[in-house]
Amino acid sequence: MKNLKFILILAISVMAISCGNDDDGTPAGPTLTPALLEGTYTFTFFESEEVIEQQVTGGTATTTITEVGDTFGSSNIVFNANGTYSTNFQYRLTTTTQLENNDPVEETEIIVDSDTGSYTVNDAEQTITFDGDSTGDVTLFNNSQLRIEFMDVDVSTDRTSTTNQELRFERQ
Numbered sequence: 001m002k003n004l005k006f007i008l009i010l011a012i013s014v015m016a017i018s019c020g021n022d023d024d025g026t027p028a029g030p031t032l033t034p035a036l037l038e039g040t041y042t043f044t045f046f047e048s049e050e051v052i053e054q055q056v057t058g059g060t061a062t063t064t065i066t067e068v069g070d071t072f073g074s075s076n077i078v079f080n081a082n083g084t085y086s087t088n089f090q091y092r093l094t095t096t097t098q099l100e101n102n103d104p105v106e107e108t109e110i111i112v113d114s115d116t117g118s119y120t121v122n123d124a125e126q127t128i129t130f131d132g133d134s135t136g137d138v139t140l141f142n143n144s145q146l147r148i149e150f151m152d153v154d155v156s157t158d159r160t161s162t163t164n165q166e167l168r169f170e171r172q
Contacts, residue, residue, distance in 0.1 A: 006007060032123040032141060035081045041146055043075035045168035055158035061101070064098045069111075077169060080120065086116045136167075144171050 030036050046069030054061045071092040078086045089114045098104045117131040121138075128148060129135040140147035146169040156159040 011016060024097065030141060030143070032121045032126060032138060034083050037079045037121060037141070038081040040076055040078045041169035042172055043072050043091065043167070044170050045069070045092050046091070047095075047167065048165040050161060050163040050164065053160045062100050068094050068099075076172070079100070081092070084116065086114070086120050088114045097162060104136040139160045145169065146171070
């Protein structure tokens with residue numbers, strides 16, 4: 001299971017801003033700045049998938065870990081114009097682990113966490129970075145919504161782990 005801080009950082013990253021260039025001629029979304037991002041956003045959606053490919057005798061074993069959040073209650077993130085944020089999360093997380101050639105195993109837990117930190121945004125890249133080390137792509141940012149996607153690939157000698165996460169927020 002991913003640690004809660006990583007999930008929090010990912011959630012915050014998903015909240016950033018959407019792409020500024022649209023090829024279909026529709027108006028671009030708001031510029032991604034701390035002043036425009038400032039506000040309270042309700043956490044409404046979380047999904048994560050991690051695919052682990054492990055080299056074993058005779059080939060590769062694949063494990064897929066899927067996490068889905070629901071029942072978010074009053075979970076939120078507050079962005080301040082000075083580049084700081086605070087979070088308050090309480091939601092149910094269902095984790096399904098599928099080991100190759102085995103039945104899936106499902107676990108459910110209640111996540112309760114709060115945190116504070118700093119963030120920076122990059123309007124040209126449409127990204128948000130939390131605490132200087134976790135950067136997510138802002139796929140949607142407008143007056144009412146924020147969506148952030150994180151992707152991470154970790155490669156070691158005999159193991160590759162690819163993680164994709166999406167967080168969605170609604171402005172209060």
